[in-house]
Amino acid sequence: MMKRRIKCIRTKPYTKAYYLHQQLARFVQSLDHTPDLSEIRSGQRKPAPMSLTEMVF
Incomplete structure (x- = not known):
């Protein structure tokens, strides 16, 4: 099986391409x-409790 070589392109510092690569990396x-799961659950909306809702009918 033949391994592929990955070429790295080096950009000169302080060029537009250099700043673009820095921005993309960030x-x-x-x-x-x-x-994590607790962070996802804390962001979900929950219904209001019945004691806070008034009678509509």
Whole structure:
């Protein structure tokens, strides 16, 4: 089985491409955060308790 070689492109610092790559790297790092189950459950909406709702009819 033949292994593929991955080429890395090096950009000169302080160019537009350099700043674009830096911005993309920061964005990908922010996406890396996966919320845990307690964080997901705390963000869900819940119905109001019956004691707080008034009689409609």
